[in-house]
Each structure stands twice: as structure tokens, then as C-alpha cells.
Amino acid sequence: GESVGLHLPTLSVQEGDNSIINCAYSNSASDYFIWYKQESGKGPQFIIDIRSNMDKRQGQRVTVLLNKTVKHLSLQIAATQPGDSAVYFCAEMGQTGANNLFFGTGTRLTVIP
């Protein structure tokens, strides 16, 4: 489920290992999902997206999996590098009059060299 509490969820991985970041979304009517990466002092940057008619999409070193049954998204990063250290957000967009992105609680990924 979604992370609730005072702390940003964290994930530490060794350089070269694979990372999996999970996200639960809230609206079953959402039909578009995005993963963003936010480095310190910067705005969120697009990584990969997926539409609700798909359950998997691959990019360069990243894969997003969508499970609509349980409203769950995951981001897999292969061969994690120090430059991957950042806060990662999933965001959902529904079929509304304006395209509002609703962000989940982020996960801080720390890559250990």
C-alpha cells in the first residue's frame, strides 16, 4: 500500500544491482501513469510512462510494470548506477477535463558505490 508517515520511504542498493521501486495508486479510473526522477535541487524529470492498456513497458535500463487489478506500479532499474540516486515518484492521470497528474509518495533511492 501507500507509504504513510513522517519519513520518505528509502531503498539502498549496491552499484550494479537491480532496483525495484513500488507504488500503489489510488484511482481505478486512472489510465496513464508516469515515473519521475527528482535529483536534489531540481524539478522532477520524466523517466518512463505506461498507459492502462499495457502491463509492461521497457526503456533504456528501466522497466515499468502495471497491475491494474491491485492498482500497483513498479519501476525496475537494471544495473543501478550512482547517478540513479534520487527520489522517484509515480504519478497517475485520469480522464478529467484537465490533465492533472497526481503524485504518490516518493521513494528515495541511494546507490552505494
Place this chain on the structure above:
Amino acid sequence: DTAVSQTPKYLVTQMGNDKSIKCEQNLGHDTMYWYKQDSKKFLKIMFSYNNKELIINETVPNRFSPKSPDKAHLNLHINSLELGDSAVYFCASGRETNTEAFFGQGTRLTVV
């Protein structure tokens, strides 16, 4: 080459003041947004605006108001600033159809 740019990057001001943050996008997008990111990194949408409609998140105080002089700009005005307004504010833009939003680098507002 900056796609979405905000000014200023840092803003420190006293309680009760009125301030503005400017945002410009050169991507030709139809929709622009303002988001607030709190100290726990939670990102919450404040406004969504295109040339047809303004959608306001109901939790945003009416001291906050967006102003769009043209399609490429969406400025954020804040009246009577309060300590709780301290946060990082992000401007973003996107196309009308379901595609990603592009974010500016953020404005860190500190109210003292």
C-alpha cells in the same frame, strides 16, 4: 534551450507580504500547472490552466492565484504570506492529451 523556467529560484520574505513567482514555457504546450512540494517531498497540484479553463485544487487557499498573460506564461501570486507557505513551488507544462508534464527547476519559498 530551457523548456520550463521559473524565477526566482530562491525567495525569502516576511509574513504578510505579497509575492509572485514567474513561469514561462517554450514548448508550445496548451496546459500549465503549479505544484507545491512540502518538506516531506510530497508533490501536490495547486492549479491546472489552459486557455479554456482554470482548475483549482479545493485545498489551495484563495490567497494563491495564478495569472496567465499569454499561453506561454503562468505566474503564481501569493497574498498575505504565512509561515506554512514555505515550500518549493514547481511550475510545469504539458499537452492537452495524456502525456507527461515537464517541470521547471522549482522556486524555494521561505517565509520568515
